[in-house]
Amino acid sequence: MVSQKDRTQYRHLSWLICAVLICICAFGSVAYAQDAGVAISDAAIKGAEELRDMPVASTVRLLVMLTGITFLPAMILAMTPFLRFIIVFSMLRQAVGLQSSPPNQILIGVALFLTIMLMGPVFTEINNTALTPFMNGEMETISAFDTAMIPLREFMLANIRKDELDVMVNISRIDPPQTLDDLPNAVVISSYILSELKTAFIMGVKIYLPFLVIDVVVANILLGMGMMVLPPVIISLPFKILLFVLMDGWTLLIRMVSSSFYGL
Template identity: 35%
Template sequence: MIKKILCALIFLAASSSVAAAQAIDLQTLFPAGDASVSGRIVQLLVVMTVLSVAPGLLMMVTSFARFLIAFSFLRAGLGLQTTPNNMILVSLALFMTLFVMAPTFQDAWDNGVKPMVENKISQQDGYVRTTAPFRTFMKANVRDKDLALFEQMSAERFGEQNKAGPDDLRVLIPAFMVSELRRGFEIGFLVTLPFLVIDLVVATIMTAMGMMMMPPTVVALPLKVLFFVLVDGWSLLVGALVKSFT
């Protein structure tokens, strides 16, 4: 038994020495002073960075934020803590975003990404053509007040000569996000207002009846759900959200 163990250890040691002798020299893969290899490494790092922040980019330049905020206010107005759960709300917001942004995505693919992948245009031209549809979408839905605010702050921070214009993504993206947050909260207020009325009516009636020990939410919750179902609330809300984009 001991002889077998010693033979096995000798074999493993010999194998490791052979593997070490055949180790790949990194200098042969990335020779010093090779600009093309360095450029590929930088491009790879940029691609990995973009992929890591892809969810953030989705929320910044699309209609995703407005949908998700409205659905979150709806759940809070109904008084439901986990129904529908976060996965369902995010999935619904994601697919409604794909529905609204389908022409923009198609335009960016046809005019920017596809020709760049096929090496018909340069990377600089591909970037400009890919971002152009998103610029158009954001400019059509951003508030002029928010856009002017970030233009003014750009001039104050970088000076008049280096300030960003209205088409610059440094100004357009944050202005669009602020506009989406505002509109999402406006829609959320309109969504929760009928449910607030139901809560007040139920609380007033129960107080008048002397039912102090029973929480009003126990009675108001089924009434709010029934009201929302009878008015076909999901179709009304989703239709209004889709029509709110130009």
């Protein structure tokens, strides 16, 4: 049998081994953290030295690029057909009666790629006349921005309604411009957004009406049959989906929205 004295010695030995292991782990972690900290510090110092050695023009171009990437989502929303596409798609989903199908990610993806397809000529012109010369150091920042805005302004002005443009000119409190080229960019962009909202809602109402007729007919039939407890949406939803599929709804919808820009 193990005596009480031996048990005490074993217990002390166990505590000693645990203490040694804890010290090894602690000092090892500290050493690893110090090595990692030194590596990170060296990388930061090296990056700072490279940034310091860069020419001022290159640094400014890099800063402008990062700023442009930050504002890129807002530009896609404000100055492209994306706004009209996403509103029409959302109103279509509500008109059919589907709450989450197709999901928002799918609608955003479809609207984004359709926007890229429609804006292809504009983006190509911006790349050839503004972005590439700016990256090559052949054009200053302000000149590159003004050059890039020319095709965007032409696209937006071609899709702006006169009423919305007059409203924005009055709100901005500027002198009446002699030509459209005299309009500030803020007025053009605001007028374009307001025009897109109006156009998208008009299209959405036109899409909504056929499905609304189906809902009214189904509701009257259920009311005449005395089935007032049964929600009409449960019965009308399959008919609305069937109607949309049989009439090739997605193709017609995308063609309608796209033709409203370029008359396809």
